[in-house]
Amino acid sequence: MNKVPLTVAGAEKLRQELHRLKTVDRPEVIAAIAEARSHGDLSENAEYDAAKERQGFIEGRIREVESKLSNAQIIDPKLLDADGRCVFGATVELEDLDTGDMVTYQIVGDDEADIKDGKIAISSPIARALIGKFAGDVAEVQAPGGVRELELIDVRYV
Known part of the structure; x- marks a missing residue:
């Protein structure tokens, strides 16, 4: 199995x-x-049937979490030195060039993603478009409503 990228906080949550x-x-x-x-x-x-079904779910989830933790590549964003480049674990501030809306996201592992908490998965279209870019760059993101242009205002490693 491939390494699963996780932030320190995401690994702790799984533990x-x-x-x-x-x-x-x-x-x-x-x-x-x-x-x-x-x-x-x-x-x-x-x-009895309901309890056995719940037991199967719990045991399956235990195996899944143990597997993810054993294959985890834990990355501490505070220790990153990416010279201002957008990488896994970075917190980015974006401006939608069409609407002028400002948003802040942290790029995290798939298991940690929670849009309400400002965390987007590394596999999401926005994160894929941002990886490798620097502050001031514009990323084109294919969204359901068409292509959106997002300007990368700031990249932080917190």
């Missing part, structure tokens, strides 16, 4: 999720299965 899955969710579902078994006939026991 916390893994800890919660193993110490809280897994024991809860085991207790729910035991409770459902005590009700007798398993062939017509909806609680």
Whole structure:
């Protein structure tokens, strides 16, 4: 499997999720299965079926998170020295040249992306258009409504 880029904060978030899955969710579902078994006939026991399904989901998610963490390439944006170039982990300030709107995004791994929190995935069209550019450059982004021109106002490594 390829290396998965993650910021330090994203890796910590995955570690916390893994800890919660193993110490809280897994024991809860085991207790729910035991409770459902005590009700007798398993062939017509909806609680048992639901608990077993939830257990399968939890175990699958544990394997997925462990795999991502083991294949993670953790990057600390504060330690980057990209000479003002837009790279993974950078925080960028953009101006939409059509509307004049200003936005700020951090380019993060796919698992960390949250547009409400100002974090866009490295695989997103905007991030792909910005990678390698410097402040003052204009990136053309193919959006559903057509091509948008975004001027890169500032690049920070925070």
